[in-house]
Amino acid sequence: MKMGQHHSHSSNSSPENIPDIATRRKSSTKIQTSAYVPALEKLFQKLELTAESDNGHPGELTRATFENVFHGPLQLFGKLLYRQMVTVGHHSTDKIKERITCEQFVKAGREILKMFDETDQHKYYFKLFAEGKDHLTQADALTMVNISYALTLSSSMIPYVKGAKDDKVFESVVQSMFGMKTEINFHDMEKWMDQHCSNMFCGVHNWVHTILTGSKMPTELEAAPVPMLDKFTEGKHCMTMGMLWLLTATLPYRYTHTEKDTDPSLHASTTKNPLLTSYQFLMKLARLSRCQSWTTLYDSDDHGLSMNRFTHHISSYKDPTITLLSFEGRNIYCVAEDVPWREGSQKFGGDDTQLIQISPVYRVVKAKGPMVLWNMSDRNLPQGIYIGHTGKSNVIGIPADFSTLQHYGVDCELHRIEMWGCGGVESYQAQQKQKHWERKEVEKHQTRKLHLDTNWDENPDKQLLSWGGIEVNHQYSRNGGM
Structure with missing residues (x-):
């Protein structure tokens, strides 16, 4: 009998301890041992x-x-x-x-x-x-x-x-x-x-x-x-x-x-x-469902450190995610987001959203959402990813060009971003299926787009744009209100 020998990794399906009553599991009942x-x-x-x-x-x-x-x-x-x-x-x-x-x-x-x-x-x-x-x-x-x-x-x-x-x-x-x-x-x-x-x-x-x-x-x-x-x-x-x-x-x-x-x-x-x-x-x-595996959605070391690559790899994922941010000063933070990431002008996140500092000090920094702003379109707001509660200073800010990371307003060198999906294999497969459908839609749309190698004068889109009051004498110059 040897204690300390470890087995190969398997998908253990033991239930989690109780969420509300069981974060502090208590009972006055005497258990017979x-x-x-x-x-x-x-x-x-x-x-x-x-x-x-x-x-x-x-x-x-x-x-x-x-x-x-x-x-x-x-x-x-x-x-x-x-x-x-x-x-x-x-x-x-x-x-x-x-x-x-x-x-x-x-x-x-x-x-x-x-x-x-x-x-x-x-x-x-x-x-x-x-x-x-x-x-x-x-x-x-x-x-x-x-x-x-x-x-x-x-x-x-x-x-x-x-x-x-x-x-x-x-x-x-x-x-x-x-x-x-x-x-x-x-x-x-x-x-x-x-x-x-x-x-x-x-x-x-x-x-x-x-x-x-x-x-x-x-x-x-x-x-x-x-x-x-x-x-x-x-x-x-x-x-x-x-x-x-x-x-x-x-x-x-x-x-x-x-x-x-x-x-x-x-x-x-x-x-x-x-x-x-x-x-x-x-x-x-109070028993809950079974333990899930986590799947890599985005790793800047493999996929490239850019907003476009980040967006491409994490979009359409519908389950909770864990995002690790590594930056100057041995800092590693975890953004635990309990709802899907969504681009827009409003912060998102539910009651189980957390911001955790892993290094150089391990602590829960912020808890409960909404906490995360992912803005790429509203020019009245800073573009990029910003983490912190509404009405208070952001703890983390990443401008849209991913060139740096702001930690409590101080610019730091951004080293790496890594996101894990927590919904298991089915969730990842659903994301890939959705992305495949989106690619097909883009390809379908591209076949209807204006091409440089087509005869522009014979293209029916020219007439449609003209009806809209847009001057289309040159494919690179779309004046008249566009």
Whole structure:
């Protein structure tokens, strides 16, 4: 048994945690965990079998045996989890025991499995990563971010990968969390998570639940896995796996789910199942649709950094999008837009629109739309893309020529723009179908246009224009009101 080995990427279809009640999932219902006792006892027996030498104390595990089953990026987590499990009911200053009994293991496991309240989960993992202290140091927090990332990838069946860009992004998280402080308490961490990354521990708890019980977390309780990135190659894109994880832990559920394939059982009568408890009933009603893949719509490195190319590649896409903006000063921003992009003189965006700074500090800068103006035709307004709430200064401005980026009014060198469509394969195919139809319409229209190699004097369009009062003696000179 080896913990830390990661599987190939698959389309995991676990439902997202609850959107409104479940951003802060709470229940006063007492959940019975006695059903998990056989699974915990069986796991303990498996762990006993991994001992490298004869176990001189049957019914007990040594610290080394427990920790040695954790491999790779999860090795440190094994040490932290052991410490947490043997200190249940003890003071953090007590000496760490070198053995854990089956009874202690089962008791500690049940304590974890009965945590359905997110605040309880956060308190447990805060204490785990703080190693029993009442505060986190910056080093503790960086470990917490790295391990949370590794466990989420594992629970989402994604191979572990982390590069230099991810290290910088994770440091940005710690910088945002601490500011000028050298340590933070639980209240500080909880406040930061509520504002900027509310689901950081979801993947952690999913993984721990799976390991302790030998089965996936109940679907009505499991958080959204990290979505797949279509044709993703690590290092090629502005997006990295670390960024993807953080965005998944921050953004509303609609960016990883679609309404097209919602579980029909959500609408079924629950009175047919008298065994369904009120808590389960609440959770089942809140279950959402399945996780979607994200598809590259526009990448300025591949398609060219210009408004025309941007417009060509993103138009006619009807689902939520994620747009990454990379510019001078190690700045990376994410524009999460929950409605289709539309050119015009009015800002657009719904309640789930967000502007997130990823680097050099990770934080949600603005939330809720309308927030994005994409203007190419109204000459009374600045032309280009402008992001910020109406009546307030724009955070981001990109003039129509894409020559620069204005960050709070300061001109910066624009490095890259990358947009991902969040509606899955069907949405991308629908966009391509629409664009194909538009091309056909353009070609059809072009066959009726005036051509330089035709006899203009015999062209029927000349007579039509003349009837309209337009002088058409020369194809390059259209006077008389045009």
